[in-house]
Amino acid sequence: MNNKIIHFIFFSPTGTTRTTLEAIAKGTGCTTGSTVNLTLEAPSDSPEFSEADLVLVGMPVYGGRLPALAAKRFKSIAGNGAAVVPVVVYGNRHYDDCLVELYDLCKEQGFHPVAAGAFLGEHSFSTAALPLSVGRPDAADLEKAEAFGRNITEEELRVERVPGNRPYKERMQPAGSATSVDAATCIQCGKCIEVCPTQGMHMTETAAESHPDNCIWCMACERICPVHARTLTHEKVMVSARKLSEFFSERREPETFLA
């Protein structure tokens, strides 16, 4: 389908969703149009899409659902009949109801789904001590993403082809906790404050602090910190990371759904 202009819409705190969409776009051979990055904010001025466009919409899986903030920001965009490819990226556990949720949301916003995909990314909770889905998307994932892009057509993808349940599973709630900082290590560069999707961090006299009421556990601040001053050691996260490492380490592969 290389006769369209291709556009990107994504929420991607640690970058794996964005990388996956770029590989899919490469495969389509379409001319690149606009990028709407929902990671930091809803667009103040959304592009006017039309039936001449192909839009790749990518979001990470949080607890088998879309991140609430990402879904909310996406609702400010109108599809106007543009072809869309909903894509979710997850950390090797499962995507549960997230892909069908994104498919439904795209339809609600006036897009026309023509394909969908569930791809793999390094798990946001991955650490040196508890590595989870490390290095993904890797070369093999990106090759699959590109091949998927080559196969997209204009035909409608019916929802019956997309795995997931309705009603969707209940959304997970970050348990009123946030990343913490080692003030002795923090160099107060402020990079973490800039990348926080909730704009929920601030600088104190000694270090950049995140706030438990805002934090969505996306780990953007931890990944960008040049001196590794930030960690998320909340018991719920540690239990989940240990479980993932024990029961979900077998490599899963991308799944794609075409009309």
Ligand SMILES: Cc1cc2nc3c(=O)[nH]c(=O)nc-3n(C[C@H](O)[C@H](O)[C@H](O)COP(=O)(O)O)c2cc1C
């Ligand atoms: C709060 C939270 C919940 C997550 N829930 C899941 C999940 O249910 N299943 C899964 O396989 N991965 C899960 N992940 C991992 C992310 O989906 C994965 O790391 C993804 O690649 C992150 O995308 P990004 O790099 O675009 O931010 C979760 C990550 C976070 C931060």
